[in-house]
Amino acid sequence: MVVGGGAVAARKAERLRECGAVVTVVARELGDRLRERAAAGQIRHVAADYDPRHLAGAFLVIGATDREEVNDRIAADCRARGILVNIVDDPRHCDFILPALLTRGSLTIAVSTDGKSPALARRIREDLAEQFGPEYADYLEFLGRLREQVIAAGRSSAENREIFTALVNSPLYDHLRAGRREEAQALIRELTGVRMELNKID
DSSP: OEEOOSHHHHHHHHHHHHTTOOOEEEOSSOOHHHHHHHHTTSSEEEOSOOOGGGGTTOSEEEEOOSOHHHHHHHHHHHHHHTOEEEETTOGGGOSSOOOEEEEETTEEEEEOOTTSOHHHHHHHHHHHHHHSOTHHHHHHHHHHHHHHHHHHTTOOHHHHHHHHHHHHTSTHHHHHHHTOHHHHHHHHHHHHSOOOOOOOOO
């Protein structure tokens, strides 16, 4: 459950939905993003001010209102009922912290400051986004396919570990990114003995 209808509540609700949660948003009014989600049936909307009765059946609650007294009451009510609670920008009222996430396909990088500076976590995430661009989603998918073939060759776990370490420490990513297929293919054969179809990653 998310209490609040603004931009912050929308971001938290979206994160929960991405994790497969069934999300209820409690707020008398919703911002545009949440209103669209509610209209599409992607979240449940309770159009009311927060009331402890709304906690019935909740597993996890995020308080994202702009009223400190309401957030304090949410935290106290959740803890009295043994419900996990996170009050946005108030670590003393959090049972858990939501890290800043960078996602590139199957790659997920989490940055947490233990609630001490969410702004710094966001800044570090932005810096990482420049270092790990969207092409890493394709690169990781390629590495996954290559890993399956290496494992299928029947070597020992120790030998496979050495191969995988050598691959990620090699210029393979640079070759694929630049479209140097022959160099990439030669490197893969040298390190793994495997031949694979290659595409440029971008």
